[in-house]
Amino acid sequence: MAEPVTYLEAIRQGLWEEMERDERVFMLGEDIGVYGGAFKVTKGFLERFGKDRVIDTPIAESGIVGAAIGASLMGMRPVAEMQFIDFIACAFNQITNFAAKSRWRYGAGVPIVIRGPSGGGVRGGPFHSQNPEMYYVHTPGLKVVAPGTTHDAKGLIKAAIRDEDPVIYLEHKYLYRLPRIKEVLPEEDYVVPIGKAAVRRQGADISLITYGAMQLHCLDAAEALDKEGVSAEVVDLRTLLPLDADAIEATAKKTGKVLIVHEDTRTGGVAGEITALINERAFEYLDGPVLRVTSPDAPVPYSAPLEDYFLPNAAKVLDAARKLAAY
DSSP states (O other), rough: OOOOOOOOHHHHHHHHHHHHHOEEEEEEEEEEESOOOOOTTTTHHHHHTTTEEEEEEOOOHHHHHHHHHHHHTTTOOEEEEEEEEEGGGGGHIIIIIIIITTTHHSSSSOOOOOEEEOOSSSOOOTTSOOOOHHHHHHSSEEEEEOOOOOOHHHHHHHHHHHHHOOOEEEEEEGGOOGGOBBBBBOOOOOOOOTOOEEEOOOSEEEEEETTTTTHHHHHHHHHHHHHHHHOOOEEEEOOEEEEEEHHHHHHHHHHSSSEEEEEEESSOOHHHHHHHHHHHGGGOOOOOOEEEEEEEOOOOOOHHHHHHHHHHOOHHHHHHHHHHTTT
């Protein structure tokens, strides 16, 4: 009988299976070969696939992504690892002005995946805990995914590798080895479609829209609300670009009250975009204002008590949901 696996192992399996399936797939990044990756996602890959397909690079994110773009234009399907997703900023020009625009410029797809650990909750401090998704959600031509379950972690990395355009794949490091989300994965090959949200819990009174690690806090808050007679629906976006506008519209119309929860900072976060979408497509169905629970507009603190204060949690979600339910 298959054993439950971690979120990290699910990513590892997805990468391994795609390397086995398609010889055009190769990986490049800092310490991914001999060392097996900073978090050991790529442990054993060098021994199985060799140095031509598992390439240790210099500490130069712009070079990593630039090489991946060039290889993709020559028919390869690179997976570029950012050792921490924070340093994707070093490759911003390559991603937004080359990878994202190539199809628009002259019809050439850039089938690359840029993956790496994002998010806080592990005392990583301001340079190793960021959620930089919105820089890239604002860029036409990219796709941005953020799996929050073990099943989706595997299915989305496989879908991302098979996609014909550049995909930013955000894996939340807090979830990597979290026992709570271990799952037994299907033995057969599967992908999770990019651009499709998932309803994690059905509800009738209020909608909690979220993604990544925050869905756990939303599910905990929903359980508490249920004991208070409030039925909360939890929607996991899974993909941030393109957003599943139909799923967002459907849950807003169903419950009439929407609370958006994300770990990213407040100003310019995806909650604002979702709020605008709801106003455009479901305003007449609302029975209260669209609210949001986010991190404040500040770098992620290193201090444990400060980081706990900074990050959204179930108590903060519950407090906001109670106010909205009573509106």
